[in-house]
Amino acid sequence: MKEIIKIVDLKRYFKVGEETVKALRGVSFTIHEGEFVTIMGTSGSGKSTLLNTLGCLDTPTSGEYLLDGISVQKMGKNERAKIRNRKIGFIFQNYNLLPKTTAMENVELPLIYNPTVSAKERAERAERCLRDVGLGERLYHKSNQMSGGQQQRVAIARALVNNPVIILADEATGNLDTRTSFSILTLFQRLHREGKTIIFVTHNPDLALYSSRNIMLRDGRITSDEYNHNIQSAEEALRALPKDMDE
Amino acid sequence: MIAANLLKVALKAMNNNKMRCFLTMLGVIIGVGAVIAMLAIGQGSKNSIKAQISEMGSNMIMIFPGSENRGGVRQSASDMQTLKPADYEALSREAQGILYMTPTVNGSGQWIYGNNNYPSQAQGVNTQYLDIRQRTVSEGEMFTEEDVRNAAKVCVLGKTLVENLFPDGTDPIGKVVRFGKIPMTVIGVLDEKGYNTMGQDQDDLALVPYTTVMKRVLASDYLQGIQASAVDENRTQETISEITDILRDQHRLREDQDSDFTIRSMQELAEMISSTSSMMTVLLAAVAGISLLVGGIGIMNIMIVSVTERTREIGLRMSIGATGRDIMMQFLIEAVILSVTGGILGILIGALATWMISIFANWPVAISTTSVVLSFAVCTIIGIVFGFYPAAKASRLDPIEAIRYE
């Protein structure tokens, strides 16, 4: 499998007034196409910062980031925008949906900036993705009329709609009940089987059982990086859940 | 393709803020409305002056007593008594460039017949007046050269006077009417002309031999003016200098003395009036243009607020793949829609205002296609120019910072 993500000694410092916050203090790893990586770590350990950098949203203070062999730092703004639009599906920790806007419109958003997708195809794809995350009944509900978990699922659908090569999820199941989070996890495992590369930030240590690799962060450094050769099936776990648990 | 999507995005954003959009547009609406109405008034008065001048004959030359009024210095009564019948006679003897010519002396007073009276004028002229003004006598006859020589007490009435003095429809020819205390026999009635483009009644007049007005009405030896028509309207200027020479000679003026009379040609007058009215139009349009500018600044202001308010939205759009250019286009489209919609509404309101002015104030107006096209173009430009700064500001945002913006 080819290397799709390669970071070398990545550092990201933030200046806050007089002080410098060192969010990432030199992180290196390589992710191959088709891996399902979970990233764990305490709050403030730099997970979101790392994910933003991988998603071409943030630029590191120093270090090298090669995406598909191409240096991201050397790309122009527009090139990075195009990569975000076509290659990457990003799920934000706090959803970031457009207010006063329906689920459909939120999910269609990335395709608006892709001239190769017609209005008809856009609507079809958005609807399919919303059904995949279990929101088939909520297509035309506005974002502020939905629960936190539903908003999170809209955000997931939005990340899938452009059929990305890499999916970056920041706490994608953080707000969901066990049953829904397992069904989302099932969806991610299916995407993984279809060959997508997934990087999944989570606080839930149990989820490491369902990914192919787990990276632990602490204070902006990697403390462990382990492969999981015995991936469990989220679908089975879902079926094993007691039926009446959430109802 | 993307442009169509961005148009939808912009329309949706505006739809979420209808009231604010309307208020923003108001500046442009008022500005454009004012421009359209002002230019319509300016154009209308220009057109009516042109029409009037061609009505009066563009080869007309008018001679007034008194030197040219410089710097608004008031001229005394004696300055105004410089034209005499002798001057007129000299001109008719010597001036080659003059086709027709009449002295003018007007007396104002009441015209009376029986119980009816009507305040008007007695216009003292000679027989050539009809040729200069292109009028005819429709009933009876014009007075003759002999009547002029004898200062005969005869008059030719306009239709308005006839209607007021003979309301029962009596035939006025041969009747004796009075102008003040002086009895005059009606020998003719002028053709009906109605109102001219300036709204003056061209039938509210009575022609009397000028000698009669001088001797019997005003008891004056002086003329109030001489009207003439040039043989060739393209040689008006030469005719004017010919007249000047004759009159200066007649008045025995030395080289260094100013002329004690003023000559105006209709052409000159036309140019003067139309240049004043163009200046007025420019002034009015400038005032209106300033209000349009203010409207544009209003758009810029609201767009800046809107960009700040929607920083998070911009950050999100960028983070899922909108380029700076896409964001810029979105806000530019919004600004242009605001200004162009404002412009269209402004054109409609300006047209409405113009129509009301013509109905209620009875002013001549004309909306020119140029002013409509121009306002439309100016609005588009205003939208682009004033929308550019906020749009550029939006397009330069950093996605991750914008998305964190509170």
Ligand SMILES: Nc1ncnc2c1ncn2[C@@H]1O[C@H](COP(=O)(O)OP(=O)(O)OP(=O)(O)O)[C@@H](O)[C@H]1O
């Ligand atoms: N824009 C910023 N400016 C200043 N400091 C920042 C900024 N973004 C992150 N940080 C700091 O960097 C550190 C890492 O933050 P980050 O959001 O990556 O943590 P995290 O691992 O995602 O935590 P959580 O699990 O709570 O989401 C924190 O100490 C945070 O305060």
Ligand SMILES: [Mg+2]
């Ligand atoms: Mg985080």
